[in-house]
Amino acid sequence: MKSWCKTLLACGMSIGMLSACSSSDVEEEPITPLSEIEASVFPEVSWSANVGDGVGDYYSRLRPEARYDKLFVADRYGKVEAFDEVTGERVWQNDFSSAFRDNALAKNKGARLAGGVTAARNKVFVGGESGLLAAFDEATGEAVWHVIAGGELLSAPTVGEDVVVVNTGAGTLEAFDVEDGTLQWVYENQLPTLTLRGTGSASYEAGGFFVGTADGKIAVVIKNNGQAAWEQAIYTPSGGNEFSRMADVDMKPLLVGENLYAVSYNGNLVSMEMRTGRIVWSRSYSSFHELAYSGASLFVVDDHSRIYSVDRRNGLELWNNAELANRNLTAPVVFKDYVVVGDFEGYLHFLNKSDGQIVGRVEVDSSGLYSQPLVVNDNLYVQTRGGQVVRVTLP
Secondary structure (H helix, E strand, C coil): CCCCHHHHCCCCCCHHHHHCCCCCCCCCCCCCCCCCCCCCCCCCEEEEECCCCCCCCCCCCCCCEEEEEEEECCCCCCCEEEEEECCCCEEEEEHHHHHHHCCCCCCCCCCCEEEEEEEEEEEEEEEECEEEEEECCCCCCCCCEEEEECCCCCCCEEECCCCCCEEECCEEEEEECCCHHHHHEEECCCCCCCCCCCCCCCEEEECCEEEECCCCCEEEEEECCCCCCCEEEEECCCCCCCCCCCCCCCCCCCCECCCCEEECCCEEEEEEECCCCCCCEEEEEECCCEEEEEECCCEECCCCCEEEEECCCCCCCEEEEEECEEEEECCEECCCCEEEECCCCCEEEECCCCCCCCEEECCCCCCCCCCEEECCCCEEEECCCEEEEEEEECC
16 A cells, blocks of 8 residues: 555545555555664653543544643543643543533534644633534633534634634634634635645734645734735645645644744645745655754654654754654654654653654553643653543653
8 A cells, every 4th residue: 555545544534535545556664663772761651540532543633731730631522621730630521512412512423522622811622523612611611602613623722812713624714702702703725625634723923823724835814804914835736646736734833933834744844934934944854743843953753753853943854763664653742851752552752852762662551642742841741542641751
């Protein structure tokens, strides 16, 4: 099976899309087995809790969110829970499906949460495949308001001052009042014929929402009116078929100083001027994952789970590691002196951020890891497909 078929499977595309991946194609690239490492760090699971039934094998970007001294977590089927960030004790829980079963979800098969959890303005915002966006009180878990957006919600909402925006699967960026959910504006983007399943969250800075699009662009949308200040293609699709022309920017633009960094599937990793959209440098990488950075280094996990460190000043590659190739790695995070990624078998891998060597590993949950870990002070939180939220620490 061709490598692009494997990538589309990992992204959870529809059955109709996957039918094009014939078993008569060349063999799929093999999953790299884990090899022995010379460990110098020894991460430990220090706390865990069950949150509903997890996400199963479905596409999801649900991950924990930490704010207000709490850890907020949700599962696909509607459980939304808050834990004390210090003690791990459950503070409150709510059932998304039950709360909206008689109205917004009356015609839907459960909550199908996939769009991440965002805490801000004393509320917790959660969205799902039905298009339902709900706001809960961060202290009590009571539902405050809900709306139906114009498409599936497959990434976390973004709060910018008095509005919360969602990037929908229909190609729209929609803004709602954080206090009552009143629709403020809709920014529309034309979808290509074929796209990856998924969207990236928007980033907010200085009155603008920076968002990636399915046709390979970054746009900045003005908070006050929903108009685009600029749009810039980071990759121009080419090729003889729709698959080769896919160029989705399915990640949250990384804002650092006066520049932003973004990467597209089948395309480029770029540095851009945040104010104008001018491309500072561009390098050929393909990814649908979030980026991470530390100092002058960017960290990228590509669509075959190879890990790279790139100098964010000029785009020059500093190191790469292919020891975890095709293990469906999560997006990377920087935790202390390490780059951390999770894999489909439930292992967290710790790489030395200066040279890319794997220096530590811990098995978290055999159900697998799928979303970017969360760093909170000296703790690392991960969510597993089987429904556990786990705290990992370094002794």
